[in-house]
Amino acid sequence: MMDELTTDRLVYATLAVLLVAEATWPARGETSSMPRRWCFHAALFVLALGIGTLGYRLMALVLSDTPIAPPRLWHVVVVVLALDLTAYATHVLAHRYKFLWRFHRLHHADETLDVSTTFRQHPVQQLWLMPCVVVVAAVCGANAWEVGLYVALQLCVQALAHANLWLPAAPMTALGWVFITPELHQAHHSPEPHEANSNYGEVFSFWDRIFGTRTPPMPNRQIFGLNPPTGTPG
Ligand SMILES: [Zn+2]
Helix, strand or coil: CCCHHHHHHHHHHHHHHHHHHHCCCCCCCCCHHHHHHHHHHHHHHHHHHHHHHHHHHHHHHCCCCCCCCCHHHHHHHHHHHHHHHHHHCCHHHHHHHHHHHHHHHHHHHHCCHHHHHCCCCCCCHHHHHHHEEEEEHHHHCCCCHHHHHHHHHHHHHHHHHHCCCCCCCHHHHHHHCCCCCCHHHHCCCHHHHHHHCCCCCEEEEEHHHHHHCCCCCCCCCCCCCCCCCCCCCC
């Protein structure tokens, strides 16, 4: 199985490929200042990387009683599903409760969607997201490697979901039965509250089907952000 270094390389390789693809086959024109936006998102990325690395080290200590070696495949699948359900649930809560929305709305305030939007996350959110991940991981008997694998998968899928990238419709429709795709996630960044309050999935799209929060994909969306700009989603 992959080690920690390999999953890190997978994430950086995915980001590099998506950045080149965005520059080559963009789906939309940029609507706001690119250098300013990218500097802001890069700063948030560096901050998240620091917090994430610290959290991962602490988590490795908390989960140290669990096996160090990668466990069996069925256990990896259980951990990935459990952590993704947790990500879905915490995302729903971030939209339902005003206190949590106060931080999450930074992500939704972006009026231009591209790979960098993935990293437009308020660092304070980590204060409740990380404990949730640690508790669920401990309940599942997960080790830090399995959690690292899920985080890598989440980053890759979310980077694709935000990408400003022309993609063929038929494969994306097929992929959307299992994974979050750009067309599905774009509805989540709609200024219309009934669409923004849907498609909460992070990696797998079937949670939205199961819990009745799915908005069907609609191609060629051009308008994203908040309405009003400081508004709540509800
Ligand atoms: Zn959201």
